[in-house]
Amino acid sequence: MFTASKLLALLASLFATVLLALVIVAPRGEAETPGPSSPPIAALNFASFHEAISGHQIVDGQHQEEVLRVANTIPPELQPALKGTEFVNGCHPWTTKELGDCAFGTYDPAGWDSDDTHGHEWANTIWISSQAVRTGKVPDVVLHEVGHAVVHNLFDDCYFPKQAEATVKELLLQNFTHGDADPAELLADAFVVAFSTHSDEVHTYYFEQFNFEVSRAVILKVRAAVWLCSK
Secondary structure, X not given: OOOHHHHHHHHHHHHHHHHHOOOEEEOOOOXXXXXXOOOOOOOOOHHHOOXXXXXXXXXXXXXXXXXXHHHOOOOHHHHHHHOOOEEEEEOOHHHHHHHOXXXXXXXXXXXXXXXXXXXXXXXXXXXXXXXXXXXXXXXXXXXXXXXXXXXXHHHOOOOOOOOOOOOHHHHHHHHHOOOOOOHHXXXXXXXXXXXXXXXXXXXXXXXXXXXXOOOXXXXXXXXXXXXXXXX
């Protein structure tokens, strides 16, 4: 029989597990028409960040201007998902600890630190590593992480007309079922295909890694979902 204290401890543990699952990572290298307005980007206090236990510098800043330049080219239809989101050039502390390396990109809605605590001041951030910038693929890495933000902030509580039995997020993920790959990562790659406007071949790490092909019909579903859920 659960006592009140045991029940509270169990609930706290479950809550932390759910939040931890929301730290979304692009472990490798992961559109460019400026919209009428830019995503709200605030200046971080770089001195407030510490170094990850792996030794990687958390906030690099060497390519911060380039990261912000690309962030300001995010298509306007995606910007409703980015209210208050900050873009950081650096290595996210939690994912750096988990991977033992600096991820190309990370979306962190909850502010996770390397000691598995959350609620830190970098909640609602997108991190882009300097290595991602040097590859020249940063627009696609940014779009991948923005895709995670859209799914988290817009699709979780949105429904297609006459399909109220499941959220838009749940229905879209059904199109990305895979035996080995995380469907959420494949869906984020679909945002790169759907919204990239540069003329180079798009960089979709998870599609390439798992030999996954997405149909035009599914890409149109993703675009329709953004239109519906951003209203």
